[in-house]
Amino acid sequence: MNYLTSIGALPLLGALLISTLPKSKANYAKWVALLTSIVVALLGLLIALRFEIDRPGFQFVENYSWIPSFGINYSLGIDGIALVLILMSVILVPIVIVAGWHESEGGRWGSKSFYVLILILETMMIGVFAATDVFLFYVFFEAMLIPVYFLIGGYGVGERAAAAVKFLLYSLFGGLLMLAAIIGIYVISGHQGGHTFDIEKLSQLTIDSTTQNFLFLGFFIAFAIKAPLWPLHTWLPDAAKSATPGTSVLLLGVLDKVGTFGMIRYCIKLFPESSKTFTPVIIVLALISILYGAFLAIGQKDIKGLIAFTSISHFGFITMGIFAMTTQGHSGATLYMVNHGFSTAALFLVAGWISTRRGSSIIADFGGLQRVTPVLAWTFFIAGLSSLALPGLSSFVSEFLVLVGTYTRYPVAAVIGTLGIVLAALYILIPVQKALHGPITPGNENLPDITRRERIAIAPVIAVIIFLGFYPKPLLDVINPASIATLTAAGFSDPVPPAGGR
Amino acid sequence: MTSNNLVYLVALPLFSSGFLMILGRRADKWGHIFATLISASAFGIGAFEFLQMLARPSESRAVTQKLFSWISVGTFQVDASLLLDQLSISFVLLITGVGTLIHIYSIAYMSHDLDRRRFFAFLNFFIAAMLLLVLGDSYLNLYVGWEGVGLASYLLIGFWNQKPEYATAAKKAFVANRVGDVGLSLAIMIAFATFGTVSFSGVEEKVSGASTAALTGIGLMLLLAAAGKSAQFPLQSWLGDAMAGPTPVSALIHAATMVTAGVYLIARSNFIFDNAPTAQLCVVIIGAITLMFGALIGTAKDDIKKALAASTMSQIGYMILATGLGPVGYAFAIMHLLTHGFFKAGMFLGAGSVMHGMDDEVNMRKYGGLGKFMPITAITFGLGYLAIIGVPPFAGFYSKDKIIETAFNAEGIKGLLIGSAALLGALVTAFYMTRVIILTFTGAKRWDEKAHPHESPFLMWGPMAILAIGSVASGFLLSSGNRFVSWLAPVVNSHEADHAEHVERFQPVVVTSMALVAVVIGVAIAIVKYRSQVPRVAPTNVRFFTRIARRDLLQDDFNEVVLMRPGQALTKFLVATDEKAIDGAVRTVGAVVIGSSKGIRKTQTGFVRSYALLILLGAFGLLATIWVVTL
Amino acid sequence: MTDSPILQYSFLAPIMIVLAGAVIGVLVEAFVAAKRRATIQLLIALFTIFASFISLLRIRNLTSAKAAFNSVMIDGPAIFMQGTILLIAFFAVMIIGDVDHFTAQASAVPGSEEEKSAVQTGRQQTEVFPLTLFAVAGMMLFPAASDLITLFVALEVLSLPLYLVAGLSRRRRLFSQEAALKYFLLGAYSSAFFLFGAAFLYGFSYSVTLAGIHTAVIGGTANNVFLLIGLLFLSIGLLFKVGAVPFHAWTPDVYQGAPTPITGFMAAATKVAAFGALLRIFYVTFGDAVWNWRPILTVIAILTMLVGSIVAITQRDIKRMLAYSSIAHAGFLLTGVIALNRAGLAATLYYLLAYGFITIGAFGVITLVRDSSGEITDLNRWAGLGRRSPKIAALFSFFLLAFAGIPLTSGFIGKFAIFTAAYESGNIGVVVVGVLSSAIAAFFYIRVIVMMYFAESHEDSLTVVIPSPLTSIAIWVSGAVTLILGVYPTPVLNFINTLAIFIR
């Protein structure tokens, strides 16, 4: 059975089904979408169960010739890193659908299009993580932008069109640079034993260092825009402010992970030498992202903008973990991607709910919500705690792993990065104080508390956040071999503690 | 040795807390009882383990329980695993014992609060986190509890967070704690980078192989962590504001247990500090500074809780000071910690009882002569008072006296300096505590006619009484026959120190006499000063020193000028930078492209002749180019 | 030495069928009643193109390639390009078939009584069909021509009818006539350059055949100055036709003024023909003088990509915008010429096919967006189209994304192939500029999508007419081809790979 193709094609089928629904039955669209995404999520879990932890290399491999004249194959396969990211994506989609049950109704178009776009996006998300052919990856990488673009521009709020365009142009710019680099490495592969896009074969090439540096930059800039890394981040706050909460969750939770995923899968794997060369610069950029994102989050007046900037800070951690080139850094960064997905989802969904209720996302418009809507307030608080990496919640494990992994190789960077945790306390607790504590701001007295549907949506997210905080082992067991394999292939080994002894 | 019971110590209150939160209003009726029972049963487990431990020989008293593999990445292996040894059992008993008493007290104290159930859920959560802190077998496990108690403290300080200043106080406490947490994080990172492990036993085993620099680094970072959690200089400023929380919280968290976690951390890391003299010296200095700092603030406070908080800060300064004095100091530090836990918690509960009777008035200038109206409170408070100023045979005498003695006997000039500081601190302590007693319980009444001071109900005075007994007896019990020192010896490795050549600069008798003289002086000054009429409103034409002492020795002003304002300015600057410079740069690129677009558009004049000219010029241009290129 | 000429009629058949169809069209115009002319002309044109295509299919595997006494070279690339031109023409004619776009009487003064009565009585002149067929014939000959005379004649045969049809718009006739005038004057101007260049190539090599000139280039003994002048001026004529900077100035004006179906046809088919000739000349004839022309062509390609992309950003008229877009695409295609390798040839061929269909489809959609006074090309008035006619807007967006080279469209595969070829040949700088200008270009394609979907519409007069069945077929087939070539291009690529060798 072609698991990966099936899981990728299922949402597409769902989308097709929805688009054939007659107008009179348009309200079935959300149910079809929900059912599809649940089936996909279950299939995702099945794949996870059948995944063999100890087997090296890609699993569930599928390989068909697609465009043989360019050596392009439709090849899929997942390692531990891809598996957990796919798993996160397919779990988030049904949650987003349930959470934003009425999101589709405020858009320029009907709800049918909304769910078609969401499901198409899901296919792309799965594809981008599962592709083992660089060309195929690129196809998903770029094609993914289109549904998001319409989701932001069509169903968002405020300056949605401008934000959508900004998002698309930034991403396209990065994507095109990557295209040039992809072409470059493809041409080189042609000189060394035949044109190919196969990631494994490409990683065997010998490339002189100048070329390698340029190609690396082509890939890296694309990923740094996606991730986003300072100073290429300015599209993200705008997009997050404008998009619907559900879209933002997928945008920050999944799409942006493609950037950091790409750094591991492509930058380091294909260009180990250049990765080494650029590491100092990247670590510095990551550090700037951590602190800068945190400071800007503190300075935000809009709750969605705040969450966006916290994400920039978190992506700084992830990037730092990746380029620390230690097992802890890599596994931590990968785990961080998953954890960030869930904690941002929780933050964004709750922020979205309260903004919808209040009709504003300006933090100052709230106040005393803990009295009015206690359950919403508490969920927001827990999500916030996860975002500030409180031990016992999922983000802590990953953030700490990243820091520890960085420290063993780049102590100064780790020390500076650790300062981020103080800022994290500020950027979470300041809005918590302003929005949840204090006297009830006039106009908020009668906001309704969480509904049953919202409970159903948020409960699994909170559960995952808490569970992974205490027991991240299932994920780490899957991630570790892949991290080690990446680092070994790139020629890195962990520093040995001087007093390690035996 | 392993034990299967340890996990329940943490799990029971944790579960109870989550349970009460999830049930919400449905548990309002019985939530407080449930939480108290849970806390009591935790004490029961602790007592059971303690008895078991007593039955074993001293070198095999520690028990462990491995729960599961928590984080496992490469060589970074951390188990969720608990360790109960002589040091942790002391804490477990203190936490669950005092904790249960305070639970009981709170049933009455919070009886009029609509959110009493939530309060108890938080208390249980605190108990769980604090127990995890002292039971974790590695720095990372400790860290979980460490931040957990920080969170509990945040939640409880901000329990009445509808008042903005309370919410601010909560946030301040959390942030200051986080600064300390940076220290703990870094200490763990250095430890892992140095030893390849972060468990206490692992680090202890390999400590000899580490460089002094690494150990000093770890030590200093641990000290930073301790300073944050235990309100030591320079991270002390949050503790006074933390009094915003309900008084039982102040008693439990901000007097008896959580704030002493720093002392625990340093004592637990004795193997690091013993090998890092520089770090040890810093510990001593910080302790000495803080004990003076707190004591001086205490002399100027009119708010009874803030006065007690300053006193707490000062007393923890003593403990920190003691932990910096090497193997002999640890036991005295912990002993003082335990006695302090009794008398300070007792006094806080007493303060709560006073507030309870005085409609939540906290200004001592509006008390006066309350001893008549609340005799039990006055007596229990008074016993705690005698304990804290160090009057024999009350508990504080034994523990503080040992610390002062050890301080004086430290090597070289250091010993004289810190000894004097500790002695002076004792004098000031006697002064300000006497002031509290005089202002509150004696003299003329200064309260409004509306107030009807009355004694608190049994549920409140019962725990106070028990704590008062502790304040009286615990010192003697612990110190007689060096009982506690030898109890802790296997943990803090003080055996060798006992045998080592010890320079006794001052005989114990001398030190004790000096201390008692200091106390008498302190008490006498206070009586002279406050015997006469005390104004209801604090006089403003006071000396410069009083003014800055009232302002907490300018600690908040310092933070505001040095950290907060620059931080806010930086934030504003960065927000502007992001908008103007970074996004601006992107927009500039766009503007340049659009500008050139408009520029080039102008060449499209619509006149066919100009197009022809363009072609002609193009031809010439190409001709010229080809000429240059090929010829 | 004078053998009787062997013309190889079977090779020439496709061209001759088209020419014959054109001549029949002229006769129909002369003798058939006005009311039925349009239908008959349309059927003749479609049938002609179809027949020509069939005859082209029959010769596609022939090995020998020379025809008409070595004047015409029916080799793989020529066959592919002829086929592409025929396909494009077929669908273009379908859109042209909606004669409402064309003036009833070209000779009538705009706004005159004469014109009105012609419209009212339905006396529609239909010269556009035979003229189109003549142009198609010229286009088919152009990439196959292998001597200077044939090249020149083909150039004129394809150009002259286009000059005329550009002026045939029914509405905004002054624009249309102006477009015709500009196109004509500048086209003639550039063909003078072409001819002058041809003269010097003849002077350089003393041969008029491309093969003969090639021999002279290899020999290297002849007068180099003549070669350079000849090469340069000849190129100017060709670069003019493809709309390369700085010979592009006519493009926006003519694209905007000409009747939209013609614009589509011109943009798609002329580009194929002109690039066909350009490829043949640079690959076959001057391939060994690459160091002489590559720097120039590189500069031109870079300028073309940048100018096209940049200027398009601030355009307010959709047709003008697509004109600049076509300039930018000419730049991308030039990178395929510069590559000078087999991959470059194959990529260019693929790109031309893809681009042709995208263009036909896009302009086909534009013909549908009208108000009572005719087509609306002002971009601001496209606001809200996505709400009013979601399907058409979606299709147009798809074409725009294909222009922009988003994956899963033919435009992406084309761009990928052509940049790969350029990179392979070592012209990495061109690739980088190409990529950057693609990014710039994305901006204005997306701007249109934003207009259609995200801008609030101000007026309601704008409607999308229900397309005639033929136009429908044309645009939806174009859409399908664009998708198929984007998702599964393998068969076409394989086919191209078997063909992509020039024969000298």
Add this chain to the structure above:
Amino acid sequence: MNSANYLYLSAMLFTIGAVGVVIRRNAIVVFMCIELMLNAANLAFVTFARINGTLDGQVIAFFTMVVAACEVVVGLAIIVTIFRSRRSTSVDDASLLKR
């Protein structure tokens, strides 16, 4: 006479034509300048044919004349139509399409 001189003449004629197109306004004159350029090319063809002694160049000259004639037909048609609409033959008047 050195046949190179014919080439110079041809080049001059071409240049005159090319520049004439740019500087003259009347559509007919512009068109005639283009014809001049075509004929300059013809002269070059014929000259080269003479230098080399082959006939190809002369044949092309004839072709060119025919093509030029066709061009005249088409061109005049367009110019006349424009004239009828605008009552002007100045190429500068036809400048509605710009920017």
